[in-house]
Amino acid sequence: MNSIIKMEAERAAIAQRSDWLGILSRSIGGELEALATDLTSGLAFEWLRAPHVGLVMVRGRAGGTGNVFNLGEMTVTRASVRLEDGTVGHGYAHGRDQRQAELAAIVDALLQLPDRHDEIMAKVIAPLRQKAEARRLEQSRKAAATKVEFFTLVRGENPA
Amino acid sequence: MAYVAVKGGEQAILNTHRLISETRRGNQALAELTLAQISAQFGLAVDRVMAEGSIYDRELAALALKQAQGDMIEAIFLLRAYRTTLPRIAASEPVDTSEMAIRRRVSATFKDIPGGQVLGPTYDYTHRLLDFALAAEGLERSQAVVAAAPLDEQVPQVIDLLDSEGLIEEESDDGQEEVFDLTREPMRFPAGRDQRLQNLARGDEGFVLGLAYSTLRGYGHNHPFVGELRLGEVMVEIVPEELGFPVAIAEITVTECQMINQFRGSAEKPPQFTRGYGLTFGHNERKVMAMSLVDRAMRARELGEDVRYPAQDEEFVLSHADNVEANGFVTHFKLPHYVDFQGELQLVRQLRAEHEATREAAQMKEAAE
Amino acid sequence: MTIQSSTSLRAVTSYDASLKPGFIDPVFDAQAVFRASLLATAYPGRVVSLDRSFTAPRPFSPATAALCLTLMDFETPTWLDHQTSCAEAAQWLGFHCGLAVAEGPMAARFAIVTDPLTMPRLFEFHPGNVEYPDRSTTLIIQVPSLTEGPPTAWTGPGIKTSATVGIGDLPFWFWSDWDLNGELYPRGIDVLFTNGNALMGLPRTITVEA
Numbered sequence: 001m002n003s004i005i006k007m008e009a010e011r012a013a014i015a016q017r018s019d020w021l022g023i024l025s026r027s028i029g030g031e032l033e034a035l036a037t038d039l040t041s042g043l044a045f046e047w048l049r050a051p052h053v054g055l056v057m058v059r060g061r062a063g064g065t066g067n068v069f070n071l072g073e074m075t076v077t078r079a080s081v082r083l084e085d086g087t088v089g090h091g092y093a094h095g096r097d098q099r100q101a102e103l104a105a106i107v108d109a110l111l112q113l114p115d116r117h118d119e120i121m122a123k124v125i126a127p128l129r130q131k132a133e134a135r136r137l138e139q140s141r142k143a144a145a146t147k148v149e150f151f152t153l154v155r156g157e158n159p160a
Numbered sequence: 161m162a163y164v165a166v167k168g169g170e171q172a173i174l175n176t177h178r179l180i181s182e183t184r185r186g187n188q189a190l191a192e193l194t195l196a197q198i199s200a201q202f203g204l205a206v207d208r209v210m211a212e213g214s215i216y217d218r219e220l221a222a223l224a225l226k227q228a229q230g231d232m233i234e235a236i237f238l239l240r241a242y243r244t245t246l247p248r249i250a251a252s253e254p255v256d257t258s259e260m261a262i263r264r265r266v267s268a269t270f271k272d273i274p275g276g277q278v279l280g281p282t283y284d285y286t287h288r289l290l291d292f293a294l295a296a297e298g299l300e301r302s303q304a305v306v307a308a309a310p311l312d313e314q315v316p317q318v319i320d321l322l323d324s325e326g327l328i329e330e331e332s333d334d335g336q337e338e339v340f341d342l343t344r345e346p347m348r349f350p351a352g353r354d355q356r357l358q359n360l361a362r363g364d365e366g367f368v369l370g371l372a373y374s375t376l377r378g379y380g381h382n383h384p385f386v387g388e389l390r391l392g393e394v395m396v397e398i399v400p401e402e403l404g405f406p407v408a409i410a411e412i413t414v415t416e417c418q419m420i421n422q423f424r425g426s427a428e429k430p431p432q433f434t435r436g437y438g439l440t441f442g443h444n445e446r447k448v449m450a451m452s453l454v455d456r457a458m459r460a461r462e463l464g465e466d467v468r469y470p471a472q473d474e475e476f477v478l479s480h481a482d483n484v485e486a487n488g489f490v491t492h493f494k495l496p497h498y499v500d501f502q503g504e505l506q507l508v509r510q511l512r513a514e515h516e517a518t519r520e521a522a523q524m525k526e527a528a529e
Numbered sequence: 530m531t532i533q534s535s536t537s538l539r540a541v542t543s544y545d546a547s548l549k550p551g552f553i554d555p556v557f558d559a560q561a562v563f564r565a566s567l568l569a570t571a572y573p574g575r576v577v578s579l580d581r582s583f584t585a586p587r588p589f590s591p592a593t594a595a596l597c598l599t600l601m602d603f604e605t606p607t608w609l610d611h612q613t614s615c616a617e618a619a620q621w622l623g624f625h626c627g628l629a630v631a632e633g634p635m636a637a638r639f640a641i642v643t644d645p646l647t648m649p650r651l652f653e654f655h656p657g658n659v660e661y662p663d664r665s666t667t668l669i670i671q672v673p674s675l676t677e678g679p680p681t682a683w684t685g686p687g688i689k690t691s692a693t694v695g696i697g698d699l700p701f702w703f704w705s706d707w708d709l710n711g712e713l714y715p716r717g718i719d720v721l722f723t724n725g726n727a728l729m730g731l732p733r734t735i736t737v738e739a
């Protein structure tokens with residue numbers, strides 16, 4: 001019983017970390033810098049992997065659901081840091097922003113510290129999530145305005 | 161024939177670099193274009209360069225366009241060259257287009273579809289008349305209308321509606337583990353669908369469009385319907401080695417086309433609709449529609465149809481679709497071939513002399529008789 | 530955000546305080562090491578020293594570690610000998626190279642040997658095929674010495690007349706296996722020997738008299 005609960009807790013922890021790593025990586029143009037600079041300035045850490053730009057091969061599926069094929073690559077930047085207490089953080093950023101990957105790695109490390117977790121979720125992750133959702137909502141509402149409302153014409157030559 | 165090294169022209173080449181730089185800049189009295197301007201206002205050009213340059217990065221594509229003075233194929237070439245300098249860190253999980261955040265989505269097969277017909281940003285319903293108001297600077301441009309409510313969060317694929325009746329062939333994953341990558345391996349024939357789709361996705365839009373057109377004009381058996389065309393954002397997930405679990409590291413714009421074709425059936429298969437598929441980075445509708453037609457045409461062998469026309473011949477299509485390769489081979493002929501040509505010249509002179517001698521000998525013989 | 534993929538969650542590797550960093554400057558360091566390995570392959574039998582050193586994970590010497598960072602990634606299935614796969618180096622390779630471990634020597638693009646006396650026979654590695662002889666396994670063999678072992682005479686492209694080389698601690702069958710490897714030409718494996726901060730190339734074109 002205990003082991004099931006433990007497994008569930010582990011799964012939840014993984015899902016949560018995956019979620020924040022994704023939000024950090026997908027944030028755009030200086031959003032993260034603005035929110036995280038204060039938290040991270042002066043923090044001592046060591047590079048496990050200095051920020052560097054690489055490619056991810058993006059894959060699709062034939063027909064959307066069939067066999068996998070290679071669509072093309074995208075630029076992605078990653079970095080890994082170790083804080084003084086040994087906590088390791090990994091950061092990713094879509095595109096080529098090395099500073100974003102660095103900040104993401106530091107924030108990932110800080111989020112793993114129980115005494116900093118809630119504060120950083122509230123100060124960094126929640127606002128980033130909100131901005132992304134607002135962008136998505138606005139796009140969707142603009143698209144929704146171009147949705148076709150069909151109506152049927154009544155033809156005159158066939159009186160009942 | 162041996163190559164003979166010839167020196168010279170260095171100063172001329174250096175000067176041509178400076179001349180092309182000045183030519184690219186154009187009239188100095190005008191403001192220089194910024195990458196942000198190119199990315200924002202030449203968005204569809206950027207999308208094409210990303211798709212065929214095979215790197216999703218708007219800023220790099222904008223830079224390539226600026227550097228190439230707007231020459232698409234030169235810009236695509238620049239991106240392809242750049243990608244070889246970067247390490248590949250992962251291959252993504254396949255993107256799930258059924259989870260797309262929709263910005264445009266139309267179907268030509270059914271009017272009433274769950275989620276609706278969403279026209280989105282398109283030139284389809286514009287008059288193709290030059291808009292002189294755009295020539296004037298500083299005017300207010302019209303703004304998008306913002307609806308009170310967003311679209312449904314999940315918009316199902318139209319093609320799945322037919323799927324449930326078995327009227328359309330099913331696309332399922334047969335669990336093939338190795339995914340062909342033409343940037344890592346030479347092409348091989350017969351090609352798998354993975355190789356064909358990767359080739360078409362980065363293939364030249366004009367070439368693929370021309371081939372698609374040929375299938376509709378009788379050089380193939382296509383009688384297509386657009387099951388669905390959609391544009392929007394999908395998540396890109398990777399499983400980093402250091403984590404062991406998936407992270408959605410990016411959201412990218414893609415265009416997808418599901419093309420439906422009538423199929424009369426074969427000994428093994430009952431009559432049903434077959435499918436052609438198109439997917440590219442960015443907003444590239446013409447490209448994905450053409451891609452899906454050519455994808456279907458190249459499935460001829462697999463579906464037991466005769467392979468009679470160029471678009472059905474995968475070796476012909478795949479070997480000629482790449483515009484960086486085609487450009488390289490076609491345009492290299494302007495480079496010096498002095499020695500080659502000297503050789504040919506000598507040969508033709510010799511052949512002419514022999515021809516003349518034979519003719520004279522024949523004449524002499526005739527005269528003697 | 531829901532996670533779309535059905536990838537089963539693997540055991541999460543946690544990197545503790547012991548994980549050693551990779552190159553300080555990945556681009557320039559990798560270029561310099563690549564250059565050195567080109568030089569070593571072009572001039573077989575020559576000791577080529579690397580001009581940068583860093584802390585390598587056990588049981589790697591700096592040269593072995595530097596070659597791994599330069600040549601390997603998740604697309605180059607690599608076979609590790611027992612001593613390597615049980616050590617700190619395995620985790621380090623996973624993190625820095627995203628290394629894909631090959632199922633056996635025959636499936637390997639690269640093989641890393643740090644305990645040569647227990648290594649598989651040379652014919653157990655992939656010799657490439659006639660269309661693509663370059664797809665053979667490249668072996669990285671870490672040895673206790675490049676010069677102090679039993680003297681051997683190397684001849685072939687890149688060596689003016691003959692070079693005397695003394696690789697230490699190779700298994701007794703090594704040089705007779707090497708002769709057989711030569712007979713496969715143009716197929717065949719290539720070797721890079723490492724010791725400390727230096728490397729030495731042994732491409733398939735070299736004939737060795739033991």
